[in-house]
Amino acid sequence: MELLFESLFNGVAIGSVLLMAALGLAIVFGLMGVINLAHGELIMLGAYTTYVVQLIFKLPFLAPVYNAYVLVAIPCAFAVSGVIGILLERTVIRRLYGNPLETLLATWGVSLILQQFVRSVPLAYAAGMVVFLVLGFSLPLFLPTPLLEGRQSRLVRSGGWAVSALIGVLCAGGLASQISRIARATSRNVDVTAPKWMRGGLEWMDLTFPVPRLVIIVMTFIAVVGVIWFLNRSVWGVRIRAVTQNRSMSDCLGIPTDTVDVLTFGIGSGLAGVAGVAVSLLGSVGPNVGTSYIVGCFMVVVLGGVGNLLGTVLASFAIGLLTDLIGAGRLLTIWPDMPGPLASGVEFFATTSMAQVMVFALIVVFLQFRPAGLFPQKGRMVEA
Structure with missing residues (x-):
């Protein structure tokens, strides 16, 4: 029984990380049909943002609330x-809709x-540039509509970008001077x-469940519920x-399709940051941290x-459970009398990397019989 609970928890934990990474791609690739190979780098940017927020919370005036930095890092x-x-x-993307090969090459370059x-x-200067972009795009959302119309609109928008x-410059300078580690952190992992x-x-039943894994499971649950609610209950989701x-x-009914494209891609990218x-x-967080997840994300969505x-949810947890069963060698524990040749094969794949190879191979075989996946898309979108 303990082995069963341990396998289930490890599988759910692995699946939660994979699902969290694939959730944004499920929106961008699944709903928009955009093959975004830069999705892993958006995950990387979210990881570096967490690191920067952590260092900011180490400043003396924020030290008392340091333990809350994760809660601030998520929206950031x-x-x-x-x-x-x-x-x-x-x-880039809006000029390539309907051209999957060109989109793939362009996002790979990005x-x-x-x-x-x-x-x-x-990172200090990168953080300043990000602050500049975030504020530049966000300020118009908080300004009265009359200011953004008429002759003064160009002046107001230019002033917003100037501010x-x-x-951004003040932020970069302040971070570089007060937190020297940000200025030194470039290509090395942090x-x-x-x-x-x-x-x-x-502790439960002689088992230990790591708190970070539990937090990630909760984060994933909240993210999935939020996305489902947004797509099914909100006006923009509809x-x-x-x-x-x-x-x-x-488009004929008056729905701003251009705005919908921006919103959809923004939400999918934001979920990658989370x-x-x-x-x-x-x-550790490094420039290649997102690359290790991109193949798994596409596998989950497909x-x-x-x-x-x-x-997407079921595929994530299925891959997580299979990865744990194969990679941790639990199949030998469950079936101790396994025949010799089969046991040797199981031992060969009883590592994390080889388990992923085996899982992906099984997925490829499965897709030969069900190319559209577990739940094929139905309706007019397929007919189109």
């Missing part, structure tokens, strides 16, 4: 990755640019230290679904069924 990571995603959609950017630019640039309330584990199923008809927060709590969130 969502905003940073979301704004970068919107910028990517406005400048991923290389983002990796090199993190390696080459000190954003000033704040570590995010979990707050006190996330350290250790919970518009996203309408545009996904029939874009031309939605995944970066979860990833940063599990190990296995579950493109555009089906329920399939």
Whole structure:
């Protein structure tokens, strides 16, 4: 019984990390049909945002509330990755809709640019640039509509960008002078230290459940519920679904399809940033931290069924359970009398990396019989 609970927990924990990383891709790839190979770099940006927020909370005047930095890092990571995603959609993706090969190549190039950017630019200056972009895109949302219309609109928008640039410069200078580690951190990996309330584990039935894993499971649950509620209950969620199923008809009905594209890509990118927060709590953060998740994310989305969130959830946990059963060698424990040749094969794959190879091979075999995944998409979107 203890072995069963341990396997289930490890599988759910692995699946939660994978689901959190794949949730944003399920929206961008599943609903918009965009093959975004820069999704891993958006996760990386969220992880670095967590690191920067952690260092900011180490300043003397924020030290008393240091243990709450994770709660602040989550919306910050969502905003940073979301704004970068919107910028990517406005400048690159929107010109390539309907051209999957060109989109794949373009986003692959963007991923290389983002990796090199993190390696080459000190994080203090990168943080200043991100603040500039976030404020520049966000300020118009908080200004009265009359100011954004008429002759003064250009002046107001230019003033907003100027203020954003000033704040970004001040932020970069302040961070570089007060937190020297940010200025030195470039290509090397950095570590995010979990707050006190996330350290250790919970004891139950002679088993220890690491608190960071439990927190990630809760984060994933909240994110999934939030996405489902947004897509099914909110006005913009209904518009996203309408545009996904029939874009031309939605346009005829007055739905701003261009705005829907921006919102959808921004939300998917923001969720990748939240995944970066979860990833940063599990190990070191580096320029390639998101690359190790991109293949698994696509596998999850394709296995579950493109555009089906329920399939994405089930596929994540199925992959997590299989990875734990194979990688931890639990099959030998469950079946101690396994025949010799089969046992040798199981032992060969009883490592994390080889277990992933075996799981992906099984997924490929499964897709030969069900190319559309566990839950194939139905309706007008398929017919289109």
